[in-house]
């Protein structure tokens with residue numbers, strides 16, 4: 001038996017062996033507490049943390065003092081939304097976000113809506129992109145925060161963050177972006193994009209799970225937050241708790257490594273994606289690409305297969321490839337993806353959709369095996385699909401006609 005191909009790199013990525021090598025000494029011989037100021041064990045740990053802080057700041061064009069370590073992007077997003085809402089309560093109580101955000105942003109916004117805040121959820125267009133005019137007209141004198149993700153975890157769609165940042169700056173509103181998927185895969189620059197607060201996660205870029213960071217701008221404008229975790233006053237008082245030094249060291253190394261090879265890796269992965277797309281759509285009809293193909297992470301493909309149940313498809317593929325239907329979080333609840341729904345995709349087609357996440361360790365051979373298997377399983381399932389038969393009889397609604405309009 002050959003190994004199951006891992007093609008779910010938007011859910012998580014394996015730790016790069018070079019990253020692991022950086023982490024290992026900090027579990028054992030260099031185990032000090034970074035907050036211990038009285039001995040060399042503490043200094044050594046602190047040095048590792050400050051090195052990682054500088055590496056991450058360097059990747060996003062920030063100052064190291066603007067990086068607050070957290071347990072991941074979920075915590076960073078919670079801190080950003082709740083921390084800003086609490087800090088700026090006197091100024092206003094209105095937050096703008098988007099219906100296709102990650103659940104941790106939507107659930108934090110929901111929590112705030114139940115606690116005196118007003119939240120606007122912007123819709124997206126059929127291609128997954130937010131409408132800047134709708135964003136501008138949602139702004140009110142009460143607006144304190146715009147939170148729009150950099151790149152979507154289900155569709156890979158990249159939002160126009162530079163324009164959003166400009167708009168926020170012009171209106172004196174803070175701009176937060178969830179860059180968990182963007183960091184290390186496409187250029188992220190907090191100055192160019194006028195980003196004031198930004199969430200990051202290590203395990204999406206070949207670093208360890210359980211660590212992330214929040215970038216918080218120090219000046220022009222200064223982003224201020226009320227801490228959500230109280231204790232020893234670590235991380236400039238914004239996030240207390242003993243720092244997990246090995247994970248932080250790994251995060252720094254992973255970010256630097258990804259940035260150093262960003263252009264070549266993105267080009268290689270984009271080519272693999274193109275081969276996967278043509279390998280499937282060249283041999284199957286009734287396949288829809290969800291989300292804009294141009295403004296998109298290089299490794300993502302989200303496809304709808306008309307007349308086929310996504311779960312049945314995954315079952316048939318299970319021996320060959322690890323993939324997600326919808327997102328990892330929604331597939332546990334078995335609801336059609338809220339992201340695809342927000343793009344106007346029918347529940348039926350959303351249930352028939354798969355998310356491919358091609359990553360650093362995938363090869364051309366993986367792509368061939370996966371596309372061959374997809375074609376085989378889809379054809380087999382369609383033989384027994386009444387839905388597919390009906391679609392065959394009404395060519396006007398055959399989703400394969402949609403494919404022709406995709407560049």
Ligand SMILES: *Cc1c(COP(=O)(O)O)cnc(C)c1O
Nearest residue numbers: 072073074102153180181201212
């Ligand atoms: C993975 C992910 C998160 C959650 O990050 P964790 O570090 O796993 O908590 C948040 N937002 C996006 C866009 C993600 O892809």
